[in-house]
Amino acid sequence: MNEVRVRFAPSPTGRLHLGNARTALFNYLFARKNNGVFILRIEDTDKSRSKKEYEDDIINNLLWLGLNFNEDPIRQSERISLYQTAVEKLIEEKKAYRCFCSKEELDLKRQEQLVRGEPPRYSGLCRSLSVEQVNENISKGKPYIIRLAVPDQTIVIKDLILGESKWEAKLIGDFIIAKSETEPLYHLATPIDDHYQGITHVIRGSDHLANAAKQIFVYKMMGWPLPEFAHLPLILGLEGKLSKRQGAKSLSEYRTDGFLAEALLNFMVLLGWHPKTDDELMSLKTMINEFNLAAIQKKGAIFNQKKLIWFNRYYLRKKEPREILELIDSTIEYFKVEVDGYRAKNNLFFSDNEMLKIIELGKERTDTLNQIFANVEFFFIHFDYPADLLIWQQYSSLEIKKSLEQTRVALFDLDDWRSDKIKEKLDRLSDDKGYVFWPLRVALTGKPASPPPFEIAEVFGRAKTIELIDRALAKLK
């Protein structure tokens, strides 16, 4: 039994998005599950659309997710001679030929075929050109492209996920495999690399199923054995295709929007696949153990943002405040700047311990990392609120004033300024907790909803707490 070798082969024509990332994940899981090798191949044969920037984005985000590849990534643009040799061999053996038809002619024929209700494909006109005719055309400098001379056969794709499907050669036609000897196209470069890289399982999106038929012809013409194919169902948006316009964000965007790699991985793996057990919460390690290609769903999965958010909340809550602080510092730099801005502007500085406490309070109440301070912004900004907000239920303004005065006295000479001690002391003030804690919360936060006021008081410290209580008292007549 050969070693399992799989590849993730994106073209660097855009940022890594969720659909691609899931394809990478499934390849990775399959490789790890089988103690195999996971390879990254950059398919940059289209020079005009490929960009280094996108290549970097893809690699950085794969690494961020933890989908490490085992070998150095290869670029198709650096393997031109490999494809050239293959093209020349195919032409030599009359398995491929130069086609001199112009684009205009082809467009016209395509239209005609469509009108007749036929699938649009090349007629094979130039296949019958003699060597002399070809040479004459070349010497005249007539432009050409290279087509595969597709034999009249029916291809059966045996897909590990989708099962068997049949594809007739006459409906495919002699497709183009290269623009020239040194400019290979996808349908040629991909099977060649898969062969020479010893890929045993081609795992990719099901939008490539029809391409598999074409590529199988290349394998046959080259006399190579076929790899296994597994075409993954596509991820769809609520209204059909998951497109950039429909909120399909790049991984980079999810990252700066405050999503955690753990959440994204866990969410993605459940799109089209499910573990045997009902336990959906999985680390990468658990996924590897549980993964099974045959259990992958055939139908496309619709992306459910709310579940992603739920996973994100879950993993955020599980993280230690220290880890979160590091994540904020390292991955969300712009946010650190923003927070530092708050602090400088308001002359509010917190020690590391105080920051950790703030994060602990914030992380319980946020969907995403970048929103972690949103619910505890009162620590960083000057806030104001209407006096009415201080009033708890049916109490009068005077009674609330009394409550705050009692709180002030109780806290003023509290020896041990810790949240549990603060709570303990305030608990004794009244049987109606709301009567004590509600006005204090509003005094300390300016908000009707917040973490417990005694926790906040601990971070603020005695002086700031008393100051804020005095501000509240001044609002009450």
Added chain:
RNA sequence: GCUCCCAUCGUCUAAUGGCUAGGACGUCGGGCUUUCAAUCCGGCAAUAGGGGUUCGAUUCCCCUUGGGAGCACCA
């Protein structure tokens, strides 16, 4: 237009030719609670439709409908 693929709660999915079709997210209601969050308990919610095969079909077959993908000198 042609080819291929697909079809279980709103969404992701589990299950078996045979108990009340299970779980998760969401949603609704309740408990806890000073608020929010968290958490706990409970409810609503699905086998697209029509034919077969069978004692029996969500499961196997056919048709319809619906959805998706492909048909580039992109990948």
